[in-house]
Amino acid sequence: MRSFYRGCTLVSLLALGAGFAACSSGSGGSGGPAQTGLAQSALTPATSCDDVEALLRERLKQNMAKSVEAARESALQQLEAGCVWFGEDGGPVGASSSGSASSGGPVSAPTEEGGGGVDDGGAKEYSTTNTQEADVDEADFIKNDGENVYILAHGQFQIFDAWPAADIHRVASVAIEGEPKKLFVHEKRALVYSSLSPSSSPDGEIASYSSGECTYGYDCEFTGDGTPLLVTEFDISDLTAPTVVRTLKFSGSFINARRIGAAVHTIVASREPTVEGLSTWPEGLDVCSLSDQGVNPSTVAAVNSAYDKLLEKNIALIDAAPLDIQLPSVEDTVYRDGVASPKSHEPFASCENFYLSNTGDGQSFLSVVSTELGAEALGQTTIVGRPGAVYATADSLYVASRHQYGQTYGWFYDDGKATPDATTIHKFALSERAAPSAYLGSGVVKGRVLNQFALSEHEGYLRVATTTGHLPDPDTHNTVASLKQEGGELVVKGMVDHLAPGEDIRSARFYGDVGFVVTFKKTDPLYTIDFSEPEAPRVRGELKIPGFSTYMHMIDEGHVMSIGYDADDQGDFAWFQGILLQIFDVTDLDAPTLTHKEVIGTRGSASDAATNHLAFNYFTQRGLLGIPMVICEGGSGGDFGDTMTFSGLLVYKVDPGAGFTSVGGVPHPLPDASADGNGPSCGNWWSSATSFVKRSVFMEDYVYSVSEDEIRVANISDLAAPEAVVSLVP
Secondary structure (H helix, E strand, O other): OOOOOOOOOHHHHHHHHHHOOOOOOOOOOOOOOOOOOHHHHOEEEOOOHHHHHHHHHHHHHHHHHHHHHHHHHHHHHHHHHOOOOOOOOOOOOOEOOOOOOOOEOOOOOOOOOOOOOOOOOOOOOEOOOOOOOOOOEEOEOEEEOOOEEEEEEOOEEEEEEOOOHHHOEEEEEEEOOOEEEEEEEEOOEEEEEEEOOHHHOOOOOOOOOOOOOOOOOOOOOOOOOOOOEEEEEEEOOOOOOOEEEEEEEEOOEEEEEEEEOOEEEEEEEEOOOOOOOOOOOOOOOOHHHHHHOOOOHHHHHHHHHHHHHHHHHHHHHHHHOOHHHHOOOEEEEEEEOOEEEEOOOOOOOOOOOEEEEOOOOOOEEEEEEEEEOOOOOEEEEEEEEOOOEEEEOOOEEEEEEEEEOOOOOOOOOOOOOOOOEEEEEEEEEOOOOOOOOEEEEEEEEEOEOOOHHHEEEEOOEEEEEEEEOOOOOOOOEEEEEEEEEEOOEEEEEEEEEEEOOOOEEEEEEEEOOEEEEEEEOOOEEEEEEEOOOOOOOEEEEEEEEOOEEEEEEEEEOOEEEEEEEEEEEOOOOEEEEEEEEEEEEOOOOOOOEEEEEEEEOOOOOEOHHHOOHHHOEEEOOOOEEEEEEEEEEOOOOOOOOOEEEEEEEEEEEEEOOOEEEEEEEEEOOOOOOOOOOOOOOOOOOHHHOOOOEEEEEEEOOEEEEEEOOEEEEEEHHHOOOOOEEEEOOO
16 A cells, blocks of 8 residues: 555554554644645645545544544543443443444544626626635626626526616526525626535535535634535526526535636535444443453453454455545536537546645545636646635635644644644646646645635735634734745745734735734734735734724725724623724834724624625725624623614725715615524624625615615615615525
8 A cells, every 4th residue: 555644654553552642743842934844735646546545545544543542542541430421332322332334432533707798788887796816706696797687596596687776677597406606707608506415416425524605714614515516507698598508516515716717716625535334432342341340451451452453343444445436526518509418528537637635634625626618628636635715816726724733644843732733735826728727836834824815925925824723822823924936835935923922813914015914812903014025024013902803905005994893801801792894094004093993783793794705895986885784782791782773784985084984774674583593683603793685786876785585776875765676586
């Protein structure tokens, strides 16, 4: 068996037997920015599917052995403590002697938009998707081109003639297989992403790491929802009759996507392989009976012997498992004149353009799949490793994967206890065609990224903001690093370390040579960071104020606008409160100032825009800001508000000098208090905020407020009285 792990091998794990110790600890030392983990962060090209299978089997064995040894330790502790808790089989509760896959032991296993052709009949000025980088479109469930609105709602791809605004009406509605989630629209094509039911996958299972969509990233992982992905391409030359021209059915799930011109790059995560029959509790082991005999060499040997045999049994099961059927797959079907023509080429089958991760803490598949609207080609590049946050420019795509000390085999830094978090970053070149994305190199930074805005490429350097540690650990701190590609490595060339000790990052944003980082524990320090010398970045200014920002947006070169939460200082910590809008004057990087502040509602008030930048709509041409809102009043301190007073879209006039001037709100019906409790309420948690209104679109003097069920269209001069309401319900 070929070994790709650079550290202790499976052979050494088995040879240790009862003395097994997971090879996950560092050797001790200074830790910090030393690039000890560059080799481990690199991806190794797979020469064949045999390479991929060998790595998968080795990872399965390593992870299995770690779980079994944790169970062994628990059993020996139970032997010494006596039989205090037990199940019908004589083993600890939660253990099983059946040897089934679900068997548990005493310890859990470780675990451009639109482009649809605006003619003279469309709005002259209109808002588009709020993207991180110019000319790099991001998938969302709504798109518009100044004349038409394209939206996914209630299982359908719907198209509305939206201009003139008061005459908005649906012109087409097409049912989508599965649950439609995201789309792109470009020229005469639309690309729709939908999640299929688990039964649509090759083996009828979903990924064990399924967690739904992760946008903000503070307490969620970028793993996708675990369900198979269907991509449907429509010809929308005739807006009244969208026609399916191609479908791509992936075994993996959607994580993210970017569009540059007609080229679309989709990131798909496929689940980790599983093996039936693995167990962490030896069949027939009765710790209770052994404990009656006391702790002695004979009883300890009996426990160890049972676990040694279990290790051998599990290894045999892994060796015999047909892992090839669990490789990623795609069914590519082209439609000509309504007739399906399945394509025989399976780009994943030969494991071409597969790369193997050396970190040891992930064996799922992460694929960058490239297609071109209006063309039939498909390119894929796949990593066998961990999924992560996705950031892209017009030329490059980065995947940033989080790692924790103790969960990998080997570590990136000498002192794992001092540096318990790390992020590996893999860089790929993007093509304007449907070609495989070339792997360019990898690097590692200490700490974990928050989300895509923690990364930014500028003039050949990648800036990355990370947090090491978790609150309330006082050793928690933050780092901003500058990386440069040198050969096949992303090398840290400069960094600001130990930024804001005792706090963690709540938002980050980079513009040109400047970076802004907001941290929080009880106050909101805004740091301005100068990258004019990228290999010697430095903090220029710091501003401490109550509350914290979760998303930052540049108004102009000297002013940053943000959304986040107000806070109530409690001494050692602070309660988050109502939604907070702020404007910072950053003209002088050495002395940033808060010039304007608007607090909306009390604790429990929420906006999708606080945790999803796609819901934050700043209409630059008119200086208007639209944010979905649920406003709650009442409550104090740590108590949530008890009365919902508004649900809808708030609109503000934004001016760096005058601040936020309320234009009003587009109200949507308040929820029925007797409802089943689903959906937004006054109990919203700050990192997973949700509102009934999800998006907004500006067209000249009109705003379109979009909820899951309807679009309300109002003139800016009278937002409380919509001129049109159209239902999205079929």
